[in-house]
Amino acid sequence: MELExxxxxxxxNASSRELADAIVKILDAKKARDIxxxxxxxxxxxxxxxxxxSGTATTQIKGYAGEIEYRIGEAGVKPFxxxxxxxxxxxxxxYAHVIVHIFHKNERDFYKLEKLWNDAEEIPLELxx
Numbered sequence: 200m201e202l203e204x205x206x207x208x209x210x211x212n213a214s215s216r217e218l219a220d221a222i223v224k225i226l227d228a229k230k231a232r233d234i235x236x237x238x239x240x241x242x243x244x245x246x247x248x249x250x251x252x253s254g255t256a257t258t259q260i261k262g263y264a265g266e267i268e269y270r271i272g273e274a275g276v277k278p279f280x281x282x283x284x285x286x287x288x289x290x291x292x293x294y295a296h297v298i299v300h301i302f303h304k305n306e307r308d309f310y311k312l313e314k315l316w317n318d319a320e321e322i323p324l325e326l327x328x
Contacts, residue, residue: 211275215247215296218276222250222299225270227326231263231301234326237319247296249319251312253304257287263301264290 207221219236226234231252238248254260264284271278276294283290289306292299300312313321 207270207274209275210271213276218271218294219248219250219297221271221274222267222294222297223324223326225267226250226252226263227324229263229266232304233307234324235313236322236324237313237316238322239316239319246298248298249312249316250297250299251302251307252300253302253307255304257303260290260301260303261287264292264299267292267299 207224210218210221213221216238223234223236231254233251233253235251236248237251239246252263254263261284264281268278268281271294278292278294280293281290282293288303289310290299290301292301302310
């Protein structure tokens with residue numbers, strides 16, 4: 200789906216899964232690499248979902264974060280905190296029940312969050328080719 204025609208509607212009362220799905224759609228439309236959605240078990244104090252993806256340049260990674268913040272903000276939801284924008288090698292966006300991790304490929308390979316949080320369930324995604 201093209202970003203210009205993407206209409207997320209209002210996400211103010213969305214479930215954490217609906218918010219995560221909207222973020223995945225944005226990243227897919229921006230051609231982010233290796234997008235993953237991890238669901239944490241009920242009762243986890245950290246969050247409900249992680250959305251992870253990679254980029255190959257800091258400007259690209261910052262662009263992904265900026266597009267998420269803009270589009271999700273238009274839909275009525277602002278992040279509680281964004282960290283890492285200055286360096287652009289690992290940007291974390293905290294939407295409380297959804298945390299977005301946008302990595303440079305090297306950072307993602309080094310930190311291996313998918314392995315660190317291997318008790319989380321990976322949700323299969325239907326992404327555009």
